[in-house]
Structure formats: structure tokens, C-alpha cells
Amino acid sequence: AAGVIQSPRHLIKEKRETATLKCYPIPRHDTVYWYQQGPGQDPQFLISFYEKMQSDKGSIPDRFSAQQFSDYHSELNMSSLELGDSALYFCASSLGLGGEAQYFGPGTRLLVL
Amino acid sequence: EDQVTQSPEALRLQEGESSSLNCSYTVSGLRGLFWYRQDPGKGPEFLFTLYSAGEEKEKERLKATLTKKESFLHITAPKPEDSATYLCAVRSTSGGSYIPTFGRGTSLIVHP
Numbered sequence: 001a002a003g004v005i006q007s008p009r010h011l012i013k014e015k016r017e018t019a020t021l022k023c024y025p026i027p028r029h030d031t032v033y034w035y036q037q038g039p040g041q042d043p044q045f046l047i048s049f050y051e052k053m054q055s056d057k058g059s060i061p062d063r064f065s066a067q068q069f070s071d072y073h074s075e076l077n078m079s080s081l082e083l084g085d086s087a088l089y090f091c092a093s094s095l096g097l098g099g100e101a102q103y104f105g106p107g108t109r110l111l112v113l
Numbered sequence: 114e115d116q117v118t119q120s121p122e123a124l125r126l127q128e129g130e131s132s133s134l135n136c137s138y139t140v141s142g143l144r145g146l147f148w149y150r151q152d153p154g155k156g157p158e159f160l161f162t163l164y165s166a167g168e169e170k171e172k173e174r175l176k177a178t179l180t181k182k183e184s185f186l187h188i189t190a191p192k193p194e195d196s197a198t199y200l201c202a203v204r205s206t207s208g209g210s211y212i213p214t215f216g217r218g219t220s221l222i223v224h225p
Contacts, residue, residue, distance in 0.1 A: 004156075033212070042200065042215045043157070056212045090156050097211040098204075101147050104156035 002027055004105035006091050012111045013081050021076040021108045025093030031055065032074040033102060034066060035090040043090060049074060050097050081112045115140045115205045119216035126191055126223050134186040134219045136201030144204040146184050147213060148177050151198045160186075160199075191223045 005024040013019050025032050031050045035043035036059075045058035049068035060066075063081075068074045078085060088109050092102035116139040126132055138146065145164055149157035161170040163179040170177045174195065176187040186199055198220045202213035 042217050045212050048212065050211075056210050058212065088154070092156075098144065101145070101159050101162045102202075102213065103159055104149075107154070107156050109154070 004091055004093050004103055006105040006108050008108060009106065010109050012113065014113055015081060015083065017081050019078045019081060019110060021078070021089055021091075021110075023074045023076070023091030023105060025072050025074070025091075026103055029093035029095050029103070030072060031094045031097055032068055032072070033092040033094075034060075034074070034076050035092065037088045037090060046076070055097060083112050086110055086112045115203060115207070115214040117201055117203055117214050117216035119201050119219050121219060122217065123220045124222070126221070128192055128223055128225050129190045131187070131189045131191070133188070134199055134221070136184040136186070136216055137182060138184070138201075138203045140203055140205035140207065142206030144206050146179055147202045147204075148184070148186055149200040149202065151200055151218070157200055188221070191221075193223045193225050196221055196223045
């Protein structure tokens with residue numbers, strides 16, 4: 001079965017640079033979520049989109065922005081990167097906003113030097 | 114505010130030694146409770162969704178159960194490949210948010 005696709009899988013950036021992470025949800029899924037996970041921590045919710053509109057907003061820094069496109073893929077844009085942004089970034093998708101489970105992608109490991 | 118507490122934080126078992134992981138939750142109305150397995154450096158892998166008290170789901174050596182206050186993930190005769198962090202999350206009907214609340218997870222190590 002098709003899963004959530006994330007690219008790139010690994011990314012190394014310098015401080016103050018920008019980065020763009022991409023997420024392709026499971027076919028027919030209309031909701032996308034972005035999470036940040038530091039070492040030994042549970043996933044921290046950043047932002048979500050339902051039918052191309054922002055649905056919920058979590059602890060996403062003002063330096064980050066995201067959107068969902070007409071084909072339901074999503075991009076997380078990160079600017080003025082800081083050392084503390086180094087983490088695993090997961091995208092998850094679901095069918096609708098209700099009681100359906102989220103299916104997570106393999107993640108993008110971002111390292112800011 | 115929704116709360117999810119998982120216990121124990123860490124669990125070491127011998128291969129074949131059955132045990133249970135606990136997920137206690139506080140929500141005003143449960144929309145769904147989810148169990149995930151996460152291997153280091155990988156995305157959480159969906160295991161089960163439970164919607165109402167008394168519901169049970171099984172998959173291989175894993176069985177998830179749900180009451181009005183907690184869920185258990187029973188692991189029968191575990192194998193070393195069951196070693197992972199197990200995450201519990203709940204979605205509630207309260208407020209306007211559709212975002213699940215995650216617990217901190219239980220780190221399971223199964224020794225051969």
C-alpha cells in the first residue's frame with residue numbers, strides 16, 4: 001500500500017539558511033500534519049491543513065510557513081535556520097479531521113550547522 | 114485540556130515474557146485512541162485505533178484494549194524485533210482542535 005512520502009530524507013544547512021521540506025500524502029487523504037521531533041521527545045505538532053486550508057496551528061515558529069497545494073501535497077518552508085531547528089520532521093496524513101488515524105512518513109532529518 | 118500519560122517509561126523484557134503497556138487519558142469526549150510503534154529515527158507506524166470502551170483490536174503478538182479511562186497494549190510472548198517505542202495518542206471531541214495529544218511513549222526492549 002502507498003505510504004506518505006517525504007523529501008528530502010536528510011538535509012544539512014548552515015545557520016540563517018532556508019530549507020523546504022516536502023510531503024506527499026497517501027492517495028485520497030485530504031489532511032496533512034507537520035510534526036517536529038527532537039531526540040528522546042514525543043512528536044510536537046507544528047501545523048495542519050485540511051482541503052488546502054490551514055486547520056490547526058501548534059508550536060510553529062514565525063520563521064516557518066507551510067501550505068497545501070491543489071494535489072494535496074504540502075511544503076514546510078523554514079527560514080533563518082537556527083541550531084535548535086535540528087530535528088526529525090515528520091509529515092502525517094489522514095482522511096478527514098475526525099477519528100481517523102494519522103499515517104506518518106519516514107521523516108526528514110534536518111541538521112543545522 | 115486533554116492529557117495522556119503512558120507507563121512505564123521504559124520496560125525491559127526477556128523474549129517470551131508477556132507484559133502490558135498502559136495509556137491513561139483524560140478527555141472530555143473521546144473521538145479515538147491510537148497506538149503507534151516507533152523505531153529510532155523512523156516515523157511512527159500506525160498499529161490500532163480504538164473508539165469506545167470495551168473495544169479490542171489484535172495484530173500478531175499485540176492486543177489493544179480500551180476502558181473509559183485507559184488503554185492497554187498487551188504484548189504476548191514478545192520477540193527482540195518488538196523492541197521499539199510505543200506511542201499512545203487521543204483525539205477528543207472538545208474544543209476546535211482536531212490534533213491528537215500524544216503521550217511520551219514507552220520504550221520497550223526485548224532481550225533474546
